[in-house]
Amino acid sequence: MTMEKILPKKSFAPWVKKLAGFEVYAPVEKDGVWIYEAVEDLKEISPSYPNTVQAPKKIIFPQTETLFEFDTDEEGQPTLTETLPGKKDRVIFGVRPCDARAATLTDIVFGGTINDPYYQARREKTVLVGLTCNHPPSPNCFCPSVGGSPHSREGLDILMTDLGDRYVVDAVTEKGEKLLSKAKNLFTKPTDRDRRELATAFTDSEQRIERSLRDANQLPGKLKKMFESPFWDEKALGCIRCGICTYLCPACHCFDLTDELTSASPPKGRRIRTWDTCQFPDFTMHSSGHNPRPDRASRLRQRLNHKFQYFVEHHGEFQCTGCGRCISRCPVSIDIIDILEEVHDHES
């Protein structure tokens, strides 16, 4: 289902004002960087912004969350109290198509054979409103190489495209359609001129992307053959194990569980889920002291193999949507596009 409408830019704020009952999130500039935040003042929402440092993933899958609280009564009997997220409706504006595609990948992880009620509760109550990347928000964008596009609708409820004085607003899902129905009178039908300009905007947006992966479909097989190669030692030499690449990745989803005591006697506290990263040495540390990924090489290999081999083998998708954040933000300039280019030429 898609339903295209035209929204004059001056009607954007009146539309958002009609969304009473929704928490509104959007990219906002704070201390010189762009991040997704809950916005009260609509003037904070900007139609043009570079790539946000973090993806909107953190709104659906928070960096830290309490899963349940525990207590112990006088007889020593424990009680557990589940702390599921509230039922508040949310709308996130300005979602980049790569980040929306990444949400479809985390949906596989948290909604496959084991349903994660915390993730699902937030996901179901969240409407994703995307914005076509007329200009790539990062010089390291490469979404078309991994099955996406700067105007992909995948994972979005609405895709908006900026045509200068107006937006084309395309409701992709029923959730998106409902959001448009809150202010029907503000939207009009697209004209032939609108459709022509939209088609040009889409073509131009694709042509402006400068980076790409060569033959991405060959990567799973190539990576499998070079598992034991010393190539990984060389490529990982500079890694300082900061984990930025994975913390900022919209598709990474690994987490750790810890119990925090607020009282030791009687035992009382909470279980917390926190993002974790395969780039930390103790991520795979066993209680015996053995670590199957003891060095930087095995951890870098894991990051790339997970995204470009294992996930493809299990789910038929790359676990990367080409947002470019891990490249732009790595403090030692480890560049997965360059590494994967060399993978093609590697003699196993």
Ligand code: SF4
């Ligand atoms: S961001 Fe760069 S230095 Fe930091 S863990 Fe990732 S690859 Fe290593």
Ligand code: SF4
């Ligand atoms: S692996 Fe890098 S480029 Fe791919 S989605 Fe994650 S952060 Fe973006």
